[in-house]
Amino acid sequence: MTAGTRPATSAPLAGLLVVDLSTTLPGAQATQFLADAGADVVLVEPPGGSPLRADPGWPGLLRGKRSITLDIGLGSEDRPVLDGLLLQADVLVTTMRPAAAERHGFTAQRLAEAFPRLVAAKITGWGSHGPWADYKGYESLVMAKTGVMHSKRQLSPGPDPAYVSTPYACYAAAQTAVQGILAALFERESSGLGQVVESDLVSSVGALDPYNWFYEMILHRYPDAFTPQIAAFDAQGRPQTRLMYALLVAATKDGTWLQFAHTAPRLMQAWLEELGLADELKDPKWTDFPDLPTPELRFEWWTRMLAEVGARTLPEWEATFARNSNVFGEQFRTPDQALDHPQILHEGRAVTVDDPDLGPVRQPSTLVHAAGRPLTEIRRAPRPGEHSEELRRLAALAAPELETPSTQGTAAGTGGLPLAGVTILELGGMFAAPYGATLLTDLGARVIKVEPLEGDTIRSVMAFPEAGGAKVLQGKESIALDLRTPEGLAVVLDLARRSDLVLQCYRAGVTERLGIDEASLKAVNPDLVYLNSPGYGIDGPYGHKPAYAPSIGAASGIALTDAATAGASPANQEELLRGARERWAGGAVPAVQADGIAALSVGSALLLGLYARRRGIALTGMVTTMLGSCTQALIGRNTSYADRPPLTRVDDGFQGTGPLHRLYRASDGWVFLAASAERDWSALATALSSHSDLGNERFSTADARDANGDALTDVLSRIFATRTKDAWEADLTARDVGCVAVCQENAEWRMQSDEFHRAGYAVDAVSPIFDEHRRLAPLSRFSRSAVKADAGCTLGQHTDALLRELGRSAESIADLRSRDVVR
Incomplete structure (x- = not known):
């Protein structure tokens, strides 16, 4: 235990001391995660209080922390107090620009010399190097320069860029910082040394897109490969994408807006049958459905679907969802309303904390749940300087000899990958959970992806073969097998015996039916860290529902945060069409959406479980969900209490x-x-x-x-x-x-341009499918440890090698392939 901290508990980060100097949202959200996981977070506030207290969501962002008021300038009377805290701390978090960090003495060299075991996380807007390192780090500047405001342009009526209200980049950078911190702490267990870890808003926001990076790359490399979808709607407001039908936004007869999600072929068929439109497709007029060739046909089919949804009331649609498990639509909710979602209530992901000044404060629970409950009990946010006296006493306990550098492990801890030797077994598909494991491959983790014989659905989500899955498959090894066969299951069990972590993202009940649930895999490897990361949950009223980014965006409040001016119930056809377009732009634009938010959260949860195990703390029943992750991203907007100040709101022109x-x-x-x-x-x-x-x-x-x-x-x-x-x-x-x-x-496309490549936000990789190309650079940078940037893999590319590693003979492998057990 760190001297002076609270007694250790079963919380995964209990006993760790974190000094939080951050004054902006990404730092606050990163240290909120650490506090929620049991770390003792000391918020260092300037005289007059932290600027974060001007955020209406400050009671959620600052919860569970202790506060001390200090002037942290070099040479100030308070600086020895800060140094005394840092001598005992495990983690430091700052959000200063590079010049300010250097001015305050927070350089990698000084930190390593003065506090050799300290993991110092720096979160900046643009990174510490490159052409924009000294720019202001405001999220909106990043969203403007990276093209996100252009990508979201259809929030507004015309073709102009649109202001984006959801703090996508800040949340992504917060989770990137958490991953860097936990990876560095994990590495410290071997080397005995801390280091500086950096994350930035630009690289982090680039992680949120599930597949359009490669869509843009293919489009520019092979301009004749397919017709580009420039925007979801044309200038006359008519659909231009086939996804408009699978991911329909429509209003019920009684005026409730619903986001449907039926991207899989069987779900689309069930959807059309439920609407009474399946037989219509026999008419030669609709031969090319869903890729209808003219704007007029696309518009006609779209309005037909809207009319069919509008023929039933919300209770009638809810009865339909209960009767037909292949049809489902989510209600659009505000961030506050999202905490009343039936699944959120079922899992206890909304909590109320009594505050002596504010009264009851409602907010999301911890991002990660374990054993059916939040990781820790949420505690109220401190008042400015509330713990100054006790923390000054703690700082006075520090002695330089506590941090005498150790030469043992120094060489081993320099230059290596922080997660070298860690193996993750990935079970599940698409993007929202699997990309969380992808991020850890950049840090050195080995990720073995189990795919069905026909491949992960994301491989074929785009017209150009394999482009849809290229980003999420980066750095992974693919084994293709039929899990439903005894032989296929035996292979997975053998892989589990050799793994450190398992990630699964199937809907509720699937893993139990397949025999790959936590109990079954821990029976063969009791030391496994097992993370469930479904869309809604592992049980409960929505656990069996399909979850896609637009539906989770609607349920969590993300869509209505971005489409803040969207009206309520449509009074006429014009309002219906406009409302559908606005809500689509709010939650379904690939550049920034719920899939990416969930994936970043999964990366943090995996590392939390891994580091907890390293500390001898076993977490069982670990769960993150897409819905829960998105309510975390909006904690600044869904933390509610009496007399909460007004939330910022975009103007009607989205400027x-x-x-x-x-x-x-x-x-x-x-x-x-x-x-x-x-x-x-x-x-x-x-x-x-x-x-x-x-x-x-x-x-x-x-x-x-x-x-x-x-x-x-x-x-x-x-x-x-x-x-x-x-x-x-x-x-x-x-x-x-x-x-x-x-x-x-x-x-x-902007993120892989020459300008961004030169700035270090994109790097070169070589793919077995796309040859040499640019991919997003690793999100974390370390002062000692290395990172890597691999490309994707083909379906079953590593099947034979992995089976040989498990001891299967050539004859055995050939037999499994002949019987369609493996590919």
């Missing part, structure tokens, strides 16, 4: 949340301005002084700027229209004002 945080049209495109803080305003007013007098009394104070918001928007609109977007970015960022040129191409 931003105010005159100093919005899109502006430049002479050749768009810029995004992020200058809401008082210090930002001063720099902006000075930079634009030659264009307009922004120092007049209408704009002289924050209150005045709020009162004259429309006038300020008009003034800034005229100014930004006078120059090119790149000129504005160069000029204003040189003056430390947050302003970037808005990329107007899809994020998945």
Whole structure:
């Protein structure tokens, strides 16, 4: 145990001391995860309190932490107190820009010399190196420059980029930081040494897309391969994608909006039969369904489906879902309403904490559940400096000899992969859980993917063969077998004997039927870490339901967070069509959606279980869900209490949340301005002084700027229209004002462009299918440990090698293949 911390419990991170210097959302969410897992998180706040307390969700973000007020500047009277805490700490988390971190003495060299066992996690907007390292790290700037605002453009009526409200990049960077921290702590058990771990918002948001990276790559490499889907709807609002029918957004007769999800062929057939439209497809007019050749035909079929859904009330559809297990639709909920979802209530994933000042505070429980309950009991957030006295006493206990560097293990801990020697057995398909294991291959884990003989469904989700699964299969070994046969099951059991972790993401009851549930696999390997990561849960009212990104986006509040202006019940056909388009854009755009959020969460959960086992703490019945993960991502919006301040809301044009945080049209495109803080305003007013007098009394104070918001928007609109977007970015960022040129191409292509490749966000890989190509760079960077960036694999590419490793002879393998047990 760390001196002065609370007594150890069965919580996986009990006894670890975390010093949290973060002042922005990704740091707060990373340390919230650590506190939820039992770590003693010390929130270091400046005099006056952390800026995070201005976030309406601060009671959820800061929960379970202790607070101390310190001036952390080098040479300050409080700096010895901070150093005393760091001498005893296991983890440090910062969200400073690189220059600020260096100014405060948080360089890798100084940290290694002064605190050799400390794992220091740095979360930045753009990384510590490269052309944009010194840019402001605001999420909106990242979303603008990476193309996410362009990808989400159909949130607004026209073709222009749209402001994105869900904190996708912040949550992704938080989970990336957690993974880096846990991997470094795991490696420290061998080397005895800590290190610096870095994550950034740019790379992290690139992880959220499930397959469009390779869609864009194929489209640009082979432009004649297939007709591109430029957007979900054309300029007249007519569907342009076949997915519009499988993932239909529609309103019931009594005005409740539903998100349907029927992507598998059998589910689509059941869906059409339920709507009474299956026989219609016999008409030659619909021969090419679902790839209908003209906008008119696509629109006609779409409105037919909308009409059939609108013929039944919500209770009638709920009765349909209960009767027909192959048909299902999710209600669109706000973030607050999501905590009343029947599955959330069943699993206890919504908790209420009594706060002496705020009263009852409702919020999500822990991301990971174990043994049928949250990892820990959620405790209230501290008041600023509430624990200063006791923490100053703790800091005084520190002595330099506690952290004397050990030469033993230094060589072994330098340059190696932090998860070298770890084997993960992956059972399940698609993206939301499996990509969590993919992320760990970059850190050195061996991931053995068990696929059905016909391959994971994601391999064929796109028109170009194998492109759909290329991202999620990176770094993995594929074995294709029939799990339903005794011989296939025997192979999986043999693999489980040699594995450290098992990841499964089937719907409730499937693993038990197949004989690959936790009890069955732990019977052959009691030391296994077994993680369940289904869409909804391993039991309960929705455990058997199919879960796809759009339906989870609807259920969790993500869709209505992004499509914040979407109306309620449609009063006419025009409102019906507009509402369907807006909600689609809110939850179904591939660049950022629920699949990616869930996958990042799975990566963190796997590492939590692995590190807990290393510490001698066995977690049983570990569960993350897509739905639970998405409520975590929205904790800043679904933490509710009496007199909660208003949440920020995008304007009706989807351009931003105010005159100093919005899109502006430049002479050749768009810029995004992020200058809401008082210090930002001063720099902006000075930079634009030659264009307009922004120092007049209408704009002289924050209150005045709020009162004259429309006038300020008009003034800034005229100014930004006078120059090119790149000129504005160069000029204003040189003056430390947050302003970037808005990329107007899809994020998945932008991220693999030459500019982003040179900046280190994309790296080269060689695929057995696509030859040399660019892939997303590993999300974490370490000061000592290495990472790698492998490409994907073909179906069954490693079947023979793995069977030989298990001791099967050539004759035995040939026999299994002849009987269609393996491929």
